[in-house]
Amino acid sequence: MIVKQILAAKALPEGLITIKPEMTVADAARLLSEKRIGAVVVSEDGKRPDGILSERDIVRELGRTGASVLDRKVRELMTSRVVTCQCGDHVRDVLSQMTEGRFRHLPVVDADGNMLGVVSIGDAVAARLTQLKADRDALTGMIMGN
Numbered sequence: 001m002i003v004k005q006i007l008a009a010k011a012l013p014e015g016l017i018t019i020k021p022e023m024t025v026a027d028a029a030r031l032l033s034e035k036r037i038g039a040v041v042v043s044e045d046g047k048r049p050d051g052i053l054s055e056r057d058i059v060r061e062l063g064r065t066g067a068s069v070l071d072r073k074v075r076e077l078m079t080s081r082v083v084t085c086q087c088g089d090h091v092r093d094v095l096s097q098m099t100e101g102r103f104r105h106l107p108v109v110d111a112d113g114n115m116l117g118v119v120s121i122g123d124a125v126a127a128r129l130t131q132l133k134a135d136r137d138a139l140t141g142m143i144m145g146n
Contacts, residue, residue, distance in 0.1 A: 001131045004087035007117045018043040021075035039105040051078030
């Protein structure tokens with residue numbers, strides 16, 4: 001299975017959710033809570049990823065500096081070195097990237113660097129399990145003569 005298939009299966013009615021780097025961390029936390037998502041892409045133009053901010057980023061800094069972190073700007077906490085993938089990437093490669101990088105969300109970009117969506121580790125695991133089940137069923141069918 002490839003990333004394009006994952007994105008097609010999770011088409012969101014509101015489209016890609018991004019935030020601007022000048023938003024406050026409190027606003028970002030509110031958005032994460034409202035949308036029930038674990039991370040959000042930070043983008044000045046809404047097209048290219050400038051960074052990514054996760055719940056973990058917020059909690060880590062909250063534990064380090066206290067509640068004042070909520071008044072800071074997203075750009076101060078976001079991960080600015082964003083790892084991305086493309087539609088043709090295989091889900092195995094995406095899972096490997098996430099595991100090695102120790103992150104749970106991967107923006108999907110086209111050849112020009114424009115965002116097409118975000119794949120979470122949950123999306124990738126579910127896709128991989130679906131693929132493994134289909135492979136198992138095909139092998140079972142071949143063995144049983146179905």
